[in-house]
Amino acid sequence: QSVLTQPPSVSAAPGQRVTISCSGSSSNIGNNYVSWYQQFPGTAPKHLIYNNNKRPSGIPDRFSGSKSGTSATLDITGLQTGDEADYYCGTWDTSLNTEVFGGGTKLTVL
């Protein structure tokens, strides 16, 4: 049971937009920055979004993040088949003094 809650899977057609949610509480998302990671099968997670909505160098602007209250969202527009991957949200939990992750969301591009 993950501290942060993500939908297990989402799907959409190429070119469409998809949203992945990440729900937490005041001790984690509510008071700290959220980051997002992209993971392809058999590879290490890749840093995708940090500080709620910032993109590291090299990440296309098709990927965007936002946060409101105790929830965060990853938006992917102009979906491509190469976006098929698992996506994880993460943040610090101030009460637990622990980094916490969501359970991960598998994106399928139909």
Place this chain on the structure above:
Amino acid sequence: QVQLQESGPGLVKPSETLSLTCTVSGGSISSISSSYYWGWIRQPPGKGLEWIGSIYYNGNTFYNPSVKSRVTISVDTSKNHFSLALNTVTAADTAVYYCARQYVERVTIFGVVTLGYFDYWGLGTLVTVSS
């Protein structure tokens, strides 16, 4: 460009100690002005990410309560690497183990640390616990 590389045995017997090392290149762990901790994250086969713990260059550590009684993370600045030791392992500890660099989000005037995102990751190493 910072690079991290995990190393260690791929097979550990139940009840024994899992030991891994993460060697960092392209940057120094021991920079006094460092804004980074160095962490371990694991991923059981077919499952999600679980943070194990993180260490600062001066040895300050944070651990996941779920493994805190069994884990020790240490740092060797002279070798620019940090290590994970997890004792009394069971099959439930079978996972891909990643090391990663973790940004220090803020430190309050009281010394309370908030950690942030992981920006550089190692490739990961599979550790199987089996007799």
